[in-house]
Amino acid sequence: MNSDLRFTTGCRKHRASEAAASRTPSRAATARPGGMRRTRKGLPRVALAIAGLPLAQAGGTFWLPDPASTTAHYTDYLFQAIFYISAFFFGLIVVLMTVFLILYRRRDTRIHAEKAPSHNTALELFWTFVPLCIVIYIFAVGFNGYMEMRTAPPDAYEIRVTGQKWKWFFTYPTGCVDGNLHVPVDRPVRLVMSSRDVIHSLFIPAFRLKMDLVPGRYTSTWFHAIKPGTYPLLCAEYCGDNHSAMLAEVVVHEPGQFEKWLEEASNFLKNLTPVEAGRILYQRQGCAQCHSLDGTRKVGPSFKNVYGEQVQFADGSSALADENYLRESILVPDAKIVAGYPPQMPPYQGLLDEDKVAALIAFIKSLSDQHADEAAQPGGEKPSQPGGEKAAPSSPQAPEKPQPVEKPQPVEKPQAAEERQSAKKPQAPGNDGQNDGGASIVPSQGHAAAPAAETNPAGRPGSSP
């Protein structure tokens, strides 16, 4: 989970680009499930937090975050109504208690209680019926709002949501799968949800929306976003070790931008090299939750230097990690369990087509110090660049380029970095400016608002020919 944290700095360094990024979400911006840090405003907020005015920022009221959907006001209205009713009755209780305590405290002159009736049916019925009327009112208002929140308009845009420890998948009608929820503004969106393992719960505080994802059945909910922007999306039902890292963002696009985003996000496999596409899949398919790129141990083994190595299994056997081994490990992970790791990974059989598997394998290969050069032409699709690899004329900034982007790979050898540069070569030959963008489209580990991301979506596909 902390990997998420680590990834965020990259985006903050490029704060200037953030606003643009949120308006024009790029592929890079989409690729990361769990980014929540885009809208940091920097110093003022930090200062407020320090100043002990923790609630003075972030909008909304003292109790509730800023509402951003059409149904949120049902919740907010009732919340306030109940709040004032509660405050009144609580005040009444405390005031009476205090007044009685002062007036009727035991003193030498007041050893015995005064005579007072020990019951009064009329009075008691009164304070039975007054609360009764109040709760009937609360129930009715709550029911009304709930029906609105649960009844999707028939023309709603439908997105499928799948929960899996500990990531979100949002499947759009084009078949595109993303780790963040992208939606158009001012259009009702219906979510049809299910879980692949345990119960999760989709929680978007800004929309006052929550619905469980239950394995073995579909649940659905809907919302109608009214303000472009990004909002946190959280898992609210306890689901295990990384429950608190099962985060994503809701990206509400400006009018017209959503279609553009979807178009680009849907065609990445065609437009990118396998290594780059694999990197995007690594994010979108949730590999990043459990497999690091820098050799760090997470829930599963790191992808760093796996390819071409001898792997030890829990049953004592071992095998060479070649393409077939990687393929099997992705599709049927339980076939061979790496020694020292729990058999936790869900099978991807049937979830990834051959192109995607090949792209992921190419990406894993590119992370191997020894075999990175092979990655560029996994299926022989890409023209190899013999000799050109190492000699690739990197731009002056080339060596440092990967740095901001590929945060979690500090140990990466410069050689590997060059590989990636060269892998992109065919796409942006001699175009250093583009290259800069190219480096970051590969959605850095990272963060949704990967640097320079916004320069890219336009440039990238265009640069291939």
Next chain:
Amino acid sequence: MNSPASGSVDYLHADRGIGSWIFTLDHKRIGVMYLVGIVASLFLGGLFALAIRTHLAIPGLTHGGSSAVPTASNPEPVATVAPQATAGQDAVAALAAESEAATAASAVQETPKRYLLTPRQYNQAFTLHGAIMIFLVIIPGIPAALGNFVLPLMLGAKDVAFPRLNLASFHLWVIGAIFFLAVLATGGLDTGWTFYTPYSTTTDTRVVTAALGAFILGFSSIFTGVNFIATVHMLRARGMSWFKMPLFVWSLYATAVIQVLATPVLGITLLLVAAEKLLGLGIFDPKLGGDPVLFQHFFWFYSHPAVYIMILPGMGVVSELISTFSRKHIFGYRFIAFSSVAIALLGFLVWGHHMFTSGQSRLASMIFSALTFSVSIPSAIKVFNWLATMYKGSISLQTPMCYALAFLFLFGIGGLTGLFLGALSTDVHLHDTYFVVAHFHYVMFGGTLVAFLGGLHYWWPKMTGKMFNDTLGRLGAVAVFLGMNLTFFPQFVLGSRGMPRRYFDYSLLLDRHPEFAGLNLLSTAGAFLTLIGFLTVAVCLAHSLWRGRPAPANPWGAATLEWQTSSPPPKENFLRPPVLSEGYDPYYLDDLEYDNKTGAYYGVPLGLA
């Protein structure tokens, strides 16, 4: 009957040897043994609570990298809080580091993110905190410890109806507790106390052991319930009609009904979970053809009534305390008595309000929401009746009364915030957030546990024969009260602003919600203040055992029967079984007179032979 039993030895000294305790059939000794066990569990559960709160105090504090926590994080305001740095210094340092990194574009220094607990340890801590507190402390707390001791005395009986069943119930409690300790020793449990499937049937932690432990504890609870029902029906003193029973007895009776009717459902449900895990039966796990939501229905069918198992006896205690320390007849006896029964019965019909977002039908949610509100009415009646009892009373702020007033305050907040959660549209937002955590702690801790402490202080002289230091007692009450509020009030704000419960790490949320850090810190500070409160209580009560002055038979001036025998009572409770005449009223206090010299009340309550 008022004077100490000269011809008989009190129950504490009637028999000697450890065997005379372990195999005793005396309800008073069983109650005391329960008390010891429950207090020990309370401290164990409290340790987990402190671990949780310490862990959450500052995101990313203390404890070096664990395997489950990947290292390597770029400097970042909240992630790298160095233990010695204040939040402010750190944020500034982080910003500096950030700009440095941006310009240098060189390898960023890796700083491991630090936590007190690993995710797995954290999940186990909140699971065991919940399971221990609920199954070992709060459910048996008032009925089995205080109720066991007081119920027969209040009824003027010699013992409960089935003394051997009573002992068996305690032994089962001990065995259940041992199962929980075994869970702790053999790898823990990380399902949350709710055991939600399919997480619980797929995790590799000790679900089966814990389920069996809870199953056994369930039987302990059922035995107590059966015993109390039979005792109330059969063993009331001659002349004690139903409406002459103390309200604490009414509440225990209502509780016992729930225990007997609801607990078997939990037992069977947990057995099914164990069967699914061990035998692969497809009941709850969809991979095996089961339905996970079915588990939630089964679970809450018990666990919501269980909430009333926890709170009703607390309300009973408070009814006693407020009347006694106001020196005034309880106001609206019948309304309070019937409201206990109403809560017990309505409590069975509201379990679905835990599942508004589970995917259950809109119709079901509507019905459960409506029924839920019906439960709030009897609670409101009680609160107003307690206030009316204080009206024109002679209110003495002795320690038990401090707890009773704290109960009114805290249960007031706990009950009123229940309105937010019973209403459908607000619950969708607040469900599974810290708002819920705060709400049920205000009810369970602020309500039940505070009432338990009040009752403990109230009956302490009767149980031990010693008076405690009232000043120290009140100090403890104030500290617990303040600590409790400081711990849980900020959690309402955390929850309504969107912090989900059971989050190992909220630092990822801080960017949008920097206020979470401060609120969590406040909450943790409150937890330690609460600890101070509990330690004060412990010191106060322990001190009384060695140094306390001998307790008179009736130190508080109550008219219920337990105060009409010596403190501590003789083994057989009453030297002469009390016989009540027509005029007896457990809340008629005017015939009792306080004697300044002895610090005791004298006089025979109206209608007592």
